[in-house]
Amino acid sequence: MNDAHLHMVVNHFPIIGTILGLGILITGIILKNNSVKNTAYFLFIVAALFALASMATGDGAEELVEDMPNIGKSIIHEHEEIAEKLAIALYLLGAISIMGIILNIKNHPKAKFISLVAVVTAVATTYIATLVGTSGGEIRHTEIRDDALTTKVSPAGSISKEESKENDEK
Known part of the structure; x- marks a missing residue:
C-alpha cells in the first residue's frame, strides 16, 4: 500500500466525522444529554486524529500523482492549502472537544458554553x-471541475484551455 492509497483510506473520515459529529452535538444540546454530546466530542477527536x-x-x-495526465501541480497545491486550514480547524475542534468531555464529566457550569463554542467551530470546520x-475530488475527477465543459484533453493527455477554446471556435 503506497501513500496515495493510504491517503485515500484516511482522508474521508475527517470530513464525514465532522459532519456526523456536528449533527450529534446539536442533538445532544437539544436533548440536554451529556452522553450524546460526549459522543460528538469523541467523533471530533477521532476526526482530528484522522x-x-x-x-x-x-x-x-x-x-x-502530480505528473499524471490531467492532474497538474496547481490543483494539488490548492487542495493542500485548504487541507492545511482544515487540519488546523480540526485540531482546534479536537482540543475544544477534550475540554467539553472533561467539563461534562465534572458537571462544570461552563460545559454548556463549551458545547456552543464547539457547535460554532464545527459549523466552520464542516464548511472547510x-x-x-x-x-x-477534482484532482482525479475532472468531470466535477468548474472548467469541465470548457477543457479538452489533447491526444498527448494534457489539458489545454486554449486548445479547447480554439476547437470550440472552429
Whole structure:
C-alpha cells in the first residue's frame, strides 16, 4: 500500500466525522444529554486524529500523482492549502472537544458554553471540510471541475484551455 492509497483510506473520515459529529452535538444540546454530546466530542477527536494521518500521507500521495495526465501541480497545491486550514480547524475542534468531555464529566457550569463554542467551530470546520473534499475530488475527477465543459484533453493527455477554446471556435 503506497501513500496515495493510504491517503485515500484516511482522508474521508475527517470530513464525514465532522459532519456526523456536528449533527450529534446539536442533538445532544437539544436533548440536554451529556452522553450524546460526549459522543460528538469523541467523533471530533477521532476526526482530528484522522486529519493528522491524512496530512502525513498527503505529500507522498502528491508525489505519486502530480505528473499524471490531467492532474497538474496547481490543483494539488490548492487542495493542500485548504487541507492545511482544515487540519488546523480540526485540531482546534479536537482540543475544544477534550475540554467539553472533561467539563461534562465534572458537571462544570461552563460545559454548556463549551458545547456552543464547539457547535460554532464545527459549523466552520464542516464548511472547510466540504471545500477540501471538493478540491480533493477534482484532482482525479475532472468531470466535477468548474472548467469541465470548457477543457479538452489533447491526444498527448494534457489539458489545454486554449486548445479547447480554439476547437470550440472552429
